[in-house]
Amino acid sequence: MKKKYLFTPGPTTVPPECLLTMAQPIIHHRTPEYMKIFGEVREGLKYVFKTENEVLTFASSGTGAMEASVSNLLSRGDKVIVVKGGKFGERFAEIAAAFGVDVIPVDVEWGRAVEPEVVRKKLAEDSNVKAVFTTLCETSTGVVNDIKEMGEIVSKFNAVLVVDAISGLASVELNTDEWQVDVVVSGSQKGLMIPPGLSFVSVSDKAWDLVGVSNLPKYYFDFKKVKKAQEKSDSAFTPAISLIIGLRQALGMLKEEGIENVISRHACLAEATRRGMSGLNLELFADRPSNSVTAVKVPSKIDGANFVKRLREKGVSIAGGQAQLKGKIFRLAHMGYMDKFDILQMVSAVEVELREMGYELQLGKGVQAAEEVFLKEIV
Amino acid sequence: MKKKYLFTPGPTTVPPECLLTMAQPIIHHRTPEYMKIFGEVREGLKYVFKTENEVLTFASSGTGAMEASVSNLLSRGDKVIVVKGGKFGERFAEIAAAFGVDVIPVDVEWGRAVEPEVVRKKLAEDSNVKAVFTTLCETSTGVVNDIKEMGEIVSKFNAVLVVDAISGLASVELNTDEWQVDVVVSGSQKGLMIPPGLSFVSVSDKAWDLVGVSNLPKYYFDFKKVKKAQEKSDSAFTPAISLIIGLRQALGMLKEEGIENVISRHACLAEATRRGMSGLNLELFADRPSNSVTAVKVPSKIDGANFVKRLREKGVSIAGGQAQLKGKIFRLAHMGYMDKFDILQMVSAVEVELREMGYELQLGKGVQAAEEVFLKEIV
Numbered sequence: 001m002k003k004k005y006l007f008t009p010g011p012t013t014v015p016p017e018c019l020l021t022m023a024q025p026i027i028h029h030r031t032p033e034y035m036k037i038f039g040e041v042r043e044g045l046k047y048v049f050k051t052e053n054e055v056l057t058f059a060s061s062g063t064g065a066m067e068a069s070v071s072n073l074l075s076r077g078d079k080v081i082v083v084k085g086g087k088f089g090e091r092f093a094e095i096a097a098a099f100g101v102d103v104i105p106v107d108v109e110w111g112r113a114v115e116p117e118v119v120r121k122k123l124a125e126d127s128n129v130k131a132v133f134t135t136l137c138e139t140s141t142g143v144v145n146d147i148k149e150m151g152e153i154v155s156k157f158n159a160v161l162v163v164d165a166i167s168g169l170a171s172v173e174l175n176t177d178e179w180q181v182d183v184v185v186s187g188s189q190k191g192l193m194i195p196p197g198l199s200f201v202s203v204s205d206k207a208w209d210l211v212g213v214s215n216l217p218k219y220y221f222d223f224k225k226v227k228k229a230q231e232k233s234d235s236a237f238t239p240a241i242s243l244i245i246g247l248r249q250a251l252g253m254l255k256e257e258g259i260e261n262v263i264s265r266h267a268c269l270a271e272a273t274r275r276g277m278s279g280l281n282l283e284l285f286a287d288r289p290s291n292s293v294t295a296v297k298v299p300s301k302i303d304g305a306n307f308v309k310r311l312r313e314k315g316v317s318i319a320g321g322q323a324q325l326k327g328k329i330f331r332l333a334h335m336g337y338m339d340k341f342d343i344l345q346m347v348s349a350v351e352v353e354l355r356e357m358g359y360e361l362q363l364g365k366g367v368q369a370a371e372e373v374f375l376k377e378i379v
Numbered sequence: 380m381k382k383k384y385l386f387t388p389g390p391t392t393v394p395p396e397c398l399l400t401m402a403q404p405i406i407h408h409r410t411p412e413y414m415k416i417f418g419e420v421r422e423g424l425k426y427v428f429k430t431e432n433e434v435l436t437f438a439s440s441g442t443g444a445m446e447a448s449v450s451n452l453l454s455r456g457d458k459v460i461v462v463k464g465g466k467f468g469e470r471f472a473e474i475a476a477a478f479g480v481d482v483i484p485v486d487v488e489w490g491r492a493v494e495p496e497v498v499r500k501k502l503a504e505d506s507n508v509k510a511v512f513t514t515l516c517e518t519s520t521g522v523v524n525d526i527k528e529m530g531e532i533v534s535k536f537n538a539v540l541v542v543d544a545i546s547g548l549a550s551v552e553l554n555t556d557e558w559q560v561d562v563v564v565s566g567s568q569k570g571l572m573i574p575p576g577l578s579f580v581s582v583s584d585k586a587w588d589l590v591g592v593s594n595l596p597k598y599y600f601d602f603k604k605v606k607k608a609q610e611k612s613d614s615a616f617t618p619a620i621s622l623i624i625g626l627r628q629a630l631g632m633l634k635e636e637g638i639e640n641v642i643s644r645h646a647c648l649a650e651a652t653r654r655g656m657s658g659l660n661l662e663l664f665a666d667r668p669s670n671s672v673t674a675v676k677v678p679s680k681i682d683g684a685n686f687v688k689r690l691r692e693k694g695v696s697i698a699g700g701q702a703q704l705k706g707k708i709f710r711l712a713h714m715g716y717m718d719k720f721d722i723l724q725m726v727s728a729v730e731v732e733l734r735e736m737g738y739e740l741q742l743g744k745g746v747q748a749a750e751e752v753f754l755k756e757i758v
Contacts, residue, residue: 197619
């Protein structure tokens with residue numbers, strides 16, 4: 001017998017209610033039955049995104065929606081600001097380059113949040129900038145950026161603000177309309193608790209103006225086509241039916257808990273994880289840590305890649321570092337379908353495995369620190 | 380109690396074995412466990428596609444892979460021949476136009492197969508044509524095109540042959556390598572028996588040469604990125620994990636039956652369906668009918684849209700006509716997870732419903748004709 005535990009920052013655990021709903025016989029999508037389901041999904045997405053705007057839905061992984069936000073908003077030769085500072089920030093720059101868009105990079109040291117003032121200066125320097133691209137939670141470093149402040153800044157310019165919230169939506173606070181975030185990109189396999197294969201984009205009126213003049217080629221990810229179909233609860237192309245049906249269930253669960261409570265739960269679970277790690281004398285990597293994933297520095301003398309591998313072989317999936325952070329950090333997700341008892345298992349797994357690998361720690365200290373958070377707070 | 384019957388040309392019924400496999404707890408994709416599964420899927424796809432070439436896999440619906448075959452093979456201003464003659468042939472022309480590619484159309488009357496000689500003439504007229512786009516089975520009209528002949532013709536020119544086999548793969552004969560088909564596009568929700576959300580493209584060496592010089596923008600659908608990752612059984616972007624796991628199961632079932640037997644089963648089910656319709660004095664729409672879907676002319680005095688609606692309300696999903704064929708035909712799929720008893724239910728449903736709507740027919744005649752096919756043939 002080997003039980004499996006999934007503590008990776010996407011995919012996250014899918015609730016059994018959703019798995020069983022998706023295991024029902026498939027239905028056709030050009031039917032009143034499906035359209036009713038999709039209508040509920042559209043409403044549920046607006047609720048979670050905190051927007052009045054239509055949330056466009058695609059059958060693709062998150063990167064597809066990132067590409068869509070480039071190809072639909074921009075024209076060849078347009079200038080955009082891209083906040084780097086992690087693997088996913090850099091991906092926006094790669095996509096823009098692939099589509100012939102000029103990138104003004106904001107280079108941020110990996111593990112640090114962007115300073116919104118830097119973006120303000122770059123915007124002030126060049127009135128031709130059409131968009132600012134940034135991540136909400138940079139999954140590769142565990143950093144959460146100050147999107148509220150960014151929204152305030154960008155809204156004063158002609159540019160639109162595009163936020164990759166793939167691993168932040170429904171786990172980290174994000175008030176799309178209130179904060180004046182023009183475009184929010186997300187995916188199904190993180191806070192939304194569904195298997196990967198769906199991606200989403202919310203689009204403000206200011207952003208639709210850019211869509212109107214964009215000349216970059218697109219077809220499958222064409223915002224106008226997709227919006228036109230969605231407004232009739234129809235789909236431009238065959239949707240990923242089973243995932244949409246699972247998503248309706250997951251959105252219902254988020255609605256029932258209440259999105260504010262969902263966000264507080266993540267804050268509490270994240271705090272317990274961070275305290276747990278500190279209780280083991282481990283150092284956090286991010287200067288502004290996200291409530292969706294915690295990046296922890298691998299202690300010296302421990303082989304980081306081996307640590308992740310050994311845990312996996314025991315049934316516990318956590319994530320290592322990516323790209324330049326390979327072997328240097330490990331990442332613990334507390335995102336989606338997780339409660340405090342999951343956190344205790346996760347902290348305990350780290351504790352026991354590090355000790356087995358020869359790291360000096362007092363057994364139970366990490367778990368104790370996490371429990372203290374839970375006893376002070378309401379989950 | 381209302382049971383449901385799915386006789387639509389995609390999505391098709393998902394076998395319970397696949398549904399249950401997909402309902403298991405999700406796993407992470409950057410793990411040996413997932414890579415082993417994906418390795419088996421890669422092999423299974425080559426078997427079904429009848430190719431030695433890598434079959435690239437995307438998280439998207441079929442249209443995404445159609446777009447990919449345009450954006451990866453071509454450059455701005457390139458000339459291509461597109462066989463129209465149905466909704467999906469026309470989609471290739473729309474995609475090419477969206478990407479700034481010049482389309483030389485081959486207009487075929489809806490319901491007729493393309494005459495390969497017409498394509499040969501157009502190729503001979505212009506040595507700059509880079510590619511010929513056509514469908515294998517045109518789902519909107521129920522026509523199957525002569526891809527073997529097309530392959531023989533196109534292989535003598537510099538152009539590559541791109542075939543949309545979304546609703547033909549694993550139901551209609553298609554010998555990719557033997558017939559010299561350079562690019563085959565497909566999707567998960569037809570003959571492969573899995574919910575929609577996965578798409579596929581096989582790419583010949585001749586086509587890879589075009590990929591090498593293509594300058595159209597792409598990122599999410601970038602063949603080179605995807606191939607590089609797949610060769611390590613890895614994925615360039617987060618894959619649709621649950622669908623891949625279901626697909627492994629479905630590919631195993633196809634392998635066990637044997638692809639030649641799968642194709643013969645479809646031939647037999649299609650023949651029974653056609654004879655069943657003729658037994659009711661109904662006329663077929665396609666001049667070269669596909670073994671994946673049968674298009675039938677709606678008899679005069681019967682409201683075609685209402686016929687489809689009434690059946691649906693009784694739990695039986697069939698498809699009506701699309702675009703210019705709305706109300707004029709109905710379409711019965713015999714694709715994927717179907718056997719002879721399914722065909723009998725389907726023919727009977729048509730028989731009973733048409734009679735209820737006032738069409739004169741002798742009850743049982745359609746079913747009888749279908750049964751006669753089954754008694755003469757081995758399913």
